[in-house]
């Protein structure tokens with residue numbers, strides 16, 4: 001008998017391969033077409049499941065599905081679904097391609113596709129601890145023999161939504177507030193200095209200085225820049241600023257598969273991160289699997305993203321907002337204001353405000369009203385209790401019309 005757990009190409013082919021070929025009638029493409037038509041006869045998979053669809057004027061929000069994948073990337077995913085490949089080889093090949101596509105990435109940096117930015121954080125942190133040491137990789141979250149502390153700004157740590165992905169490796173987060181604190185906190189136990197980019201503006205130490213401090217004390221630095229494109233240049237800005245690892249979401253502005261992400265950084269650390277993730281086992285990141293379809297989809301989506309005419313897109317996004325603005329401002333007491341958030345979700349955004357004397361409606365009531373339709377219209381709330389905020393970069397062309405109509409109905413129904 002074959003020894004359990006020993007897998008190689010030869011025994012795979014001689015055993016399962018022959019059996020599968022004999023037992024698999026028809027051709028795979030015909031079968032998949034049949035299967036697709038059996039599953040979704042009306043072309044709306046969500047209707048069949050009884051789950052209401054949404055118009056996304058909110059943003060790249062994970063809880064409503066992130067973003068929509070461009071059709072060319074969906075086609076690439078579909079093609080990827082029709083063949084077997086070596087996942088480690090595919091990860092390496094797409095990582096190399098991506099590193100070459102990002103022309104401004106430092107020469108000693110590379111890329112790997114991860115299960116979202118959260119997966120990039122988890123496997124990236126693990127990699128800085130283990131390197132390529134197989135025993136260490138197997139051993140996490142037991143840190144015997146490894147470094148064990150990650151420095152983070154106190155103000156960031158207290159508000160950060162992805163602490164569990166850092167802590168999963170068994171490290172302790174050490175809070176600091178000033179460059180002096182960093183100097184005092186760094187020791188032989190310090191594995192990493194972690195920065196949450198979207199909180200840069202409110203931080204005691206800014207993004208560039210954090211990277212500089214890392215260099216000064218010879219500690220690797222990590223920047224979570226998950227939702228920080230556009231601008232496109234952000235994809236390489238932080239690596240060039242000196243960060244050793246940077247994470248992006250694939251399923252937000254980049255419009256890759258929702259469960260995909262990118263880890264960009266020093267070649268040795270990116271490799272180490274990859275060895276701490278699926279398909280390798282036992283690893284702490286074995287649950288952070290990205291399938292061949294998502295790997296190919298992420299790569300294609302990034303290619304499309306980099307070829308986009310950003311200026312033209314931005315103009316389209318403003319045009320959609322201004323269409324809605326014109327419509328809703330026709331109602332007495334309703335005003336709009338354009339703005340662009342400074343870091344994360346740096347895209348055309350519009351605040352829609354109303355005078356409570358003229359429109360009897362709270363922010364929560366407005367969001368509920370818009371959500372209650374079918375399809376639901378999703379937006380963000382506030383600030384204050386008489387405003388909502390709208391983005392247009394995740395809309396399909398024409399959806400702004402339905403949004404304007406729904407909002408006009410809402411404001412008319414709530415005349416004070």
Ligand SMILES: *Cc1c(COP(=O)(O)O)cnc(C)c1O
Nearest residue numbers: 116117118119226227249250261
């Ligand atoms: C969305 C987000 C994440 C998680 O990204 P996923 O791709 O959903 O895993 C991490 N950090 C920040 C700041 C984010 O906005």
